[in-house]
Amino acid sequence: MSVFEVKDVSLRFGGVQAVGNVSFTVEQGEVFAIIGPNGAGKTSMLNVITRVFDPSAGSVVFEGQDITRLPRHKIVHSGIARTFQNIELFEGGTVLDNLLLGRHRFDHGSFLAQWLWTPGVRRAEAASRAHVEDVIDLLDLMPYRNSPVAGLPYGVRKVVELARALSTQPRLLLLDEPASGLNPEETRELAFWIDDIQKDLGITVIMVEHDMSLVSEAADRVLCMNMGQVLALGSPAQVQGDPAVIAAYLGG
Amino acid sequence: MRFHYDTSYHDGQTLLRYPVGRIAYAALLLALLVVPWVLPKYYVGEMSYVFIMCIASLGLMTLVGYTGQVSLGHSAFIAIGAYTETWMLSQGVPFGPSLLIAACLSGVIGLVIGLPAIRVSGLYLAMVTLAFAILTEHTIGHWKGVTGGFNGLSVGNPVLAGFDLGGLKPFYYLCLGVLVLVLAGLLNLMRSKTGRAFMGVRDSEAAAYSLGIWVAGYKVLAFVISAMVTGLAGALLAHHVRFLTPEGFGLILSLELVLMVTIGGLGSLRGAILGAVLISMLPTFISRIKPMLPEHISKQFGLEIFVFGLVLALFVLFEPKGLNGRWIKFRTFLQTFPLYRKDMFKRGKSYMKSERYK
Amino acid sequence: MSQELAQIAQLAINGMAIGAIYALVALGLVLTYKATEVLNFAHGDVLMASSFVGWGLIVGLGWPFWLAALTTVALAAIFSWFVDARVMRQIVGQPQFAGVMLTIAIAFMLRGLVSMSFGPESRNYPTPWSGQKTEIAGVVIADLSLVIIAAALLITLVLFWFLKKTALGVAIQAASQNQLAAYLSGIRVKRVTSLVWGISGAIAAVCGLLLAPIALVDIGLWIVVLKALAAVVLGGFGSVPGAILGGLLLGVIEQFAGVYLPDGFKDAMAYLVLIGVLILWPRGLLGEAHGRRV
Numbered sequence: 001m002s003v004f005e006v007k008d009v010s011l012r013f014g015g016v017q018a019v020g021n022v023s024f025t026v027e028q029g030e031v032f033a034i035i036g037p038n039g040a041g042k043t044s045m046l047n048v049i050t051r052v053f054d055p056s057a058g059s060v061v062f063e064g065q066d067i068t069r070l071p072r073h074k075i076v077h078s079g080i081a082r083t084f085q086n087i088e089l090f091e092g093g094t095v096l097d098n099l100l101l102g103r104h105r106f107d108h109g110s111f112l113a114q115w116l117w118t119p120g121v122r123r124a125e126a127a128s129r130a131h132v133e134d135v136i137d138l139l140d141l142m143p144y145r146n147s148p149v150a151g152l153p154y155g156v157r158k159v160v161e162l163a164r165a166l167s168t169q170p171r172l173l174l175l176d177e178p179a180s181g182l183n184p185e186e187t188r189e190l191a192f193w194i195d196d197i198q199k200d201l202g203i204t205v206i207m208v209e210h211d212m213s214l215v216s217e218a219a220d221r222v223l224c225m226n227m228g229q230v231l232a233l234g235s236p237a238q239v240q241g242d243p244a245v246i247a248a249y250l251g252g
Numbered sequence: 253m254r255f256h257y258d259t260s261y262h263d264g265q266t267l268l269r270y271p272v273g274r275i276a277y278a279a280l281l282l283a284l285l286v287v288p289w290v291l292p293k294y295y296v297g298e299m300s301y302v303f304i305m306c307i308a309s310l311g312l313m314t315l316v317g318y319t320g321q322v323s324l325g326h327s328a329f330i331a332i333g334a335y336t337e338t339w340m341l342s343q344g345v346p347f348g349p350s351l352l353i354a355a356c357l358s359g360v361i362g363l364v365i366g367l368p369a370i371r372v373s374g375l376y377l378a379m380v381t382l383a384f385a386i387l388t389e390h391t392i393g394h395w396k397g398v399t400g401g402f403n404g405l406s407v408g409n410p411v412l413a414g415f416d417l418g419g420l421k422p423f424y425y426l427c428l429g430v431l432v433l434v435l436a437g438l439l440n441l442m443r444s445k446t447g448r449a450f451m452g453v454r455d456s457e458a459a460a461y462s463l464g465i466w467v468a469g470y471k472v473l474a475f476v477i478s479a480m481v482t483g484l485a486g487a488l489l490a491h492h493v494r495f496l497t498p499e500g501f502g503l504i505l506s507l508e509l510v511l512m513v514t515i516g517g518l519g520s521l522r523g524a525i526l527g528a529v530l531i532s533m534l535p536t537f538i539s540r541i542k543p544m545l546p547e548h549i550s551k552q553f554g555l556e557i558f559v560f561g562l563v564l565a566l567f568v569l570f571e572p573k574g575l576n577g578r579w580i581k582f583r584t585f586l587q588t589f590p591l592y593r594k595d596m597f598k599r600g601k602s603y604m605k606s607e608r609y610k
Numbered sequence: 611m612s613q614e615l616a617q618i619a620q621l622a623i624n625g626m627a628i629g630a631i632y633a634l635v636a637l638g639l640v641l642t643y644k645a646t647e648v649l650n651f652a653h654g655d656v657l658m659a660s661s662f663v664g665w666g667l668i669v670g671l672g673w674p675f676w677l678a679a680l681t682t683v684a685l686a687a688i689f690s691w692f693v694d695a696r697v698m699r700q701i702v703g704q705p706q707f708a709g710v711m712l713t714i715a716i717a718f719m720l721r722g723l724v725s726m727s728f729g730p731e732s733r734n735y736p737t738p739w740s741g742q743k744t745e746i747a748g749v750v751i752a753d754l755s756l757v758i759i760a761a762a763l764l765i766t767l768v769l770f771w772f773l774k775k776t777a778l779g780v781a782i783q784a785a786s787q788n789q790l791a792a793y794l795s796g797i798r799v800k801r802v803t804s805l806v807w808g809i810s811g812a813i814a815a816v817c818g819l820l821l822a823p824i825a826l827v828d829i830g831l832w833i834v835v836l837k838a839l840a841a842v843v844l845g846g847f848g849s850v851p852g853a854i855l856g857g858l859l860l861g862v863i864e865q866f867a868g869v870y871l872p873d874g875f876k877d878a879m880a881y882l883v884l885i886g887v888l889i890l891w892p893r894g895l896l897g898e899a900h901g902r903r904v
Contacts, residue, residue, distance in 0.1 A: 050462060076464035084462075090455035092519060096264070101452050105464035108445035117440035122262065125444065129261040146256075168463060322707060368889045375649055375706060376847075379839060380888050383881035386836070390881075394874040507714065514711050553730065558722020565715035568708055569700050 003028040003204060004172060009058030011044055011228075018044040019055070020228040026172075026221075031198055031205045033219035035212075035239070037249055041228040042208040043085055046176055049206075050082050051075050062172060076105050081170035083161045085177045085208075095144045095152075095160050099135060102167025103128040135166045139193060155186045162193070166201075173197065175207035179214045187214050194218045212240065224248070254587035265443050284428060288421040296420050297492075302532045303427035304488045307434055309512040309528035310521060311481030314438065316510070317518040318447065319474040320454030321369065325381030326509050328388035329479045331501035332358045333486025335392065335399050338496060341408035348412055351487050358483020359476045366475025370468045385506045393498040404497040407490045418491060427488055434481055438521055441477075450474055451519075482509075511560065515567045517576025526575040534559065572599075619749045621865040627755035629861020630762035634817045635838035636845070636853035637766070638810040644786040644848060645806040646698060648709035654835025655720035656811050658828075660686045660818035662724050665827045668735040675737055683815040690811025694804045717832070725829055732828040740823055758820050765813060766854055773850075782806055840880040843887050846897020855895060 002025040011019040019041045026032045034042050048055045051072040059068045067078055081102075090098050106128065108114070109121035136142055139159050144152060149160060158178065165173060178194075179187045191214055197203050209215050215222060215236055222239040224231040226248040232239045239245055258264055268274045288296045312326050336354040345353065365384060369377055392399045399405055409418040410426070417426050441447050449470050452460040457467050490496060508531055516527020538556050545555075571577055577597075585592045635657065642650045660682050667678035693716060701708045739753040773779035785792040785802045792799050818831065825831060837860065838853075845856025860880060868876035875882075887894055 052458070052461075071466075072461045073464050073466045076462060082462050084458065088456045088459035088462075090452055090459065092451055092455050097448065097451070101448050101460075101463055101465075104445060104449060104452075111446065114441055114444040114446055115437045117444070121444055122265075125265060126261040129264065164459075164463070322710075372888055372892065375710070376843075376888050376892065378710065379843065380885050382836070383840070383884045387878055387881050387885075390874070390878050510711075510714075554722040554725025554727075556722070557718050558726065561715045561718025561720075561722060564718065565697075565712060568712045568715060569697075572704065572708060 002026065003063055004206070005061045006045075006049070007059045007061070009045070009048055009055045009060065011041070011048055011053055012056045017228050019048065021058075022225070022228070022230055023058075024223050024230065024233060026204060026206060029198060029202055029204055030220040031194060031207070031218050033215045033222045033236070034206065034208045034225060035210070035215060035222060036225035036231070039227070040225040042225055043176055044228075045225070046082065046174055046206075046208055049174065050080065076168050076170070079169075079171035080174065081165040081168045081172070082174035083158075083165050083176055083178060085180065087157050087161050089149050089157060089161055089164075091150050094146050094148050095136075095141060095163075096132065096146060098149055098160055098164050099132040099167045100128055102135075102164040103131060105168060131169070132167055135163045138166070138196065139163045154181055155183070158182060158186075166197070166203075170203060172204045172206065175205065175209075177208055177210060179209060179211040184213075187211060188217075190214065191217045216240070253589065253591065267439060267443075281432075285425075288424050293420060296424050298533070298536060300420075300424045300427045301489075301492055302529055303424075303431045304485050304492060305512065305532040306525050306528040307427075307431050307488070308482050308485035308509055309516065309524040310434055310438055311478045311483075311485060312509045313513045313516070313518075313521060313524035314450075314481065315474050315478035316513050317520065317523070318442065318450040318454060319471060321471060321474065322374065322378040322510075323381040323478075324378050324503075324506050324510060325365075325383070325385030325388075326478075326482050327501050327503065327505035328381075328385045329358050329362065329482040330486035330489060330505060331388055331392055331498075332361055333483030334490035334496055334501070335405070336483075337487035337490045338405055338407045339398060341410075346412075347410045347417070351484060354487040355480045355484040358486065359480035362476045362479020362483075363472060365479070366472040369475060370471050382503070382506070385503055389498050389502045392501065399498070400496070402498060404495055407494050407496060410491050423491065427492075430484065430488065434484070435521065435525070438481075442521065446470075446473070454519075508560075511564055515564060515574050517574025517579075520576045522579065523574050523576030526579065530563075530575065531560075534563070616749065617869075619747075621869060622862055623749055623751050624755070625862030625865035626858055627751065627758055627861070628864065629841075629858035630759045631817055631821050631834065631857075632837050632841045632860050633854040633857025634762050634765060634813055635834055636841040636857045637769070637850065638813040638817075639835070639838055639842055640848065640850050640853040641806050641810045641813075643842075644850075645782070645803050646694070646709070647706060648698065648713060649839075650807075650810070651710065651713040651835065652693070652717040652720060653810065653814055653838070654832035655717040655724075656686055656690060656814040657818035657821070657834065658831040659720050659724050660815035661822035661827045661831055662728050664819045664822065665733055665735045666728075669733070679816075679819050682819060683812045686815035686818075687808040687812040690814075691804045691808035693811075694807035695800070698807075699800070721829060721832065730829065732826040734823060734826055737823050754820070754823055761816060761820060762854075765816065769809075769850075778802075778805075837880045840884040843884050844894055846894030849894070849896040852894060852896035859895075 004026040006022060006024050009019055009022050010017070022041075022045065034045065036042050044053070047053050049060055049067075051067070051070055055068065059066055061067065062078055062080060065078060067075065067080075070078065090101060108124045108128065109118065113121050136145060139162065141156075141159060141163055144156060144160070149157065152160070158181070162175070162178065179190055182190060194205060194207075195218065198205060207219070219236050221234065222236050223233050224239050224242070224245045231248055232242040232245050234242075254270070263269065268277060287299060308326070308330060311329070312323065315321050315323055333354045336357050337350050340350040340353060341347070365381070369380065372380055393402050395401070396403075409416055410423070411417070415422070417423055442450070449460070449465045452463065452465050453467050453470050460467050493500065512527035512531045513524055514527070515530060516525070517523030535556055538559055542555070567574060573580075581597055584596065635653065638653055639650060642648060642653070663685060664678055664682045667673045667681060668675060673681075697716065698709065698712065701712060737754065739757050742753040743750055744753055744756060745751075773783055781792070781797045782802050782805070784795065785797055785799045786806075789799055792802075817834070821831065821834065838857065841856035841860045842853050843856070844860055845852030845854070860883065863883065864876055864879050867879045
């Protein structure tokens with residue numbers, strides 16, 4: 001059952017066609033990878049889905065709801081969360097602060113109640129903290145809970161970004177190059193976590209990725225893009241063996 | 253040696269976690285309550301002024317320290333608060349409601365400034381607010397009908413329910429009371445959802461959007477809250493000075509406020525208070541040491557502004573986290589004694605990152 | 611020439627004379643902004659301090675105008691060089707706000723020092739052109755104003771030639787566009803940056819020396835930096851020709867506002883322009899657009 005659908009989406013920046021007439025669907029609970037050489041339009045595609053950009057044509061539908069023109073800050077309410085290619089953590093806070101911000105879309109007491117720090121607000125804060133602790137347990141972030149994010153090693157920061165996205169309780173998770181900058185051991189851990197996210201939490205995952213080992217291990221289906229167009233779509237083995245894909249990566 | 257051991261989720265967000273803090277702040281409050289009966293008259297008046305500046309500093313900190321929107325024009329809100337309060341008293345509005353209305357009008361102006369401010373950020377916002385402050389001073393000077401122009405305007409007495417709060421001691425308690433209320437409210441706001449959202453907007457707008465934070469809305473909200481609090485301080489200031497002139501609300505006042513939040517330590521309410529105390533007491537301190545300085549330095553009036561510049565420069569260069577940073581380092585030293593490591597707060601080397609191309 | 615046209619021409623000439631000062635001050639601001647991405651709030655105070663130093667040399671020590679002027683310009687250049695080399699460099703890598711705060715601190719210190727050294731009274735000094743006027747086609751212009759316009763033109767042309775045609779000038783442009791690449795190309799970025807600050811300080815000194823006979827040697831001279839800010843914004847932030855154009859335009863706008871708009875608008879014009887441009891047309895006239903990739 002396809003839960004997410006991209007229909008004929010195009011995106012232009014002035015004279016440059018970043019995404020040209022791309023269509024694909026994603027099934028409930030699958031891990032869908034988007035690969036392609038640099039400049040293929042993969043991140044632009046993610047940015048269209050998360051409403052950073054308005055597409056010049058086409059539509060995006062999630063769980064039957066057309067999200068093509070949704071305001072940017074309403075996307076997470078539809079159940080879609082994302083991570084960023086260049087980590088966008090809140091550098092002024094601790095890991096806990098970052099994860100608690102992931103809970104923003106849930107009710108934490110009215111504005112007036114917050115000024116007064118009513119028992120209702122206190123309860124809501126504790127409830128959020130409980131949810132966040134579940135995510136910390138899942139991703140083994142316990143030792144870093146109260147550490148300022150600014151001093152943490154790169155691998156941990158990537159995990160914190162993933163944890164923050166999970167704190168929003170999404171039904172669709174968009175990962176932008178989750179393995180970039182990670183060593184093979186961390187990448188393998190990431191593959192396990194994506195597996196856990198898929199099987200235990202039932203979250204559908206779309207990931208833009210360059211690391212082929214991660215794609216082969218974690219992805220159910222792969223879409224290859226080049227120059228804003230779709231090149232191939234199928235299982236990891238199929239796409240990696242496709243001559244057009246190989247030509248795009250190797251040139252000629 | 254303090255071990256942080258939380259046993260419930262509430263512990264993480266309590267304001268005064270340990271008995272030491274509770275006792276210390278209780279003692280401070282007691283001391284402040286007793287001050288008017290113990291210290292000479294001059295100091296009681298000075299303390300009232302310090303409290304008012306603390307309130308204004310808290311207002312600016314909400315905007316600059318928490319949402320990262322730089323405003324060099326907050327003297328405008330102080331002016332708006334002060335003149336509105338004065339005008340309303342002269343029109344017969346009773347004292348308490350006049351404060352509220354002054355704060356609200358200031359908030360409305362904050363809204364008017366905050367809305368276009370969404371499109372403008374960083375340096376540009378600083379310039380817009382700078383221009384706004386100058387224009388406000390200019391407008392006050394020329395709108396003679398309401399503000400009395402450059403001839404000045406005298407302020408009516410604050411009489412609440414028949415009780416004159418204009419006297420030295422009652423006014424002191426009034427300012428202290430307002431400060432405590434504002435501080436408590438902001439402390440609560442900053443540890444709940446809104447405060448976190450502010451910090452999110454400051455640190456990464458892109459991530460904030462993706463987490464459902466309506467960035468534009470929170471930016472404007474911060475402006476409004478900041479303007480209201482600063483306007484309230486302005487209304488109280490009117491009663492402190494008793495006679496308003498446009499010169500008292502110019503660019504220098506704006507820069508003083510910015511000095512307070514910067515030297516105090518951006519991003520913390522404690523920093524706002526510490527910075528306000530330091531900066532507002534600096535002129536008094538300077539006049540104390542003038543007799544000790546060589547004749548030709550102490551005679552001219554440039555010493556004050558020179559010292560302001562020097563203090564600011566020293567903090568920017570050597571303690572960018574401000575007085576609050578020092579406080580935290582000292583507190584950590586006390587808490588981890590004797591295991592405090594010299595390099596615990598060492599700053600890493602940083603390279604110039606262009607903010608134009610990213 | 612008809613009465614009205616003559617008046618318009620007079621206003622335009624007056625505007626350009628003042629505008630030339632704004633343009634020069636704005637030029638100094640843009641130079642340091644392009645080099646270090648810091649808006650130098652102390653620029654106006656260097657201008658102001660230079661006028662005091664000039665006064666001290668001309669009236670206090672009795673030096674001839676040209677000697678005093680050259681010395682003052684040299685002193686300002688050296689001072690600005692040291693401000694960048696010893697002070698601003700300490701905060702490289704910190705957010706822009708820190709730089710702005712530091713320049714404000716330096717501005718305060720300069721203002722305090724000048725006030726303590728010279729006292730609060732305004733004063734003046736004679737120049738070779740004081741009190742003389744020229745008339746061209748029915749339009750009267752003070753000789754000093756002509757000198758200001760000429761100086762602005764000269765400095766602009768020399769700077770343009772320097773930046774485009776000499777190796778050092780091209781190095782300055784490179785360092786301001788991409789520091790890392792400039793380092794790797796063998797450019798001594800630190801020296802180049804301090805040089806730019808020195809040039810900016812020299813320009814400020816020239817402005818101060820020429821402005822003081824009109825506006826008096828007074829602490830309040832520093833305010834011209836705020837008008838220059840409006841000029842920079844009008845012309846387009848980060849654009850050198852924009853700063854010049856913005857300055858000239860601003861001067862003319864002020865003059866016309868003084869005559870055709872109600873009382874009080876003339877002084878407020880610069881700030882209204884600044885706010886208006888930043889909100890409605892942030893790029894200004896010749897500015898560059900910039901965004902952020904996510």
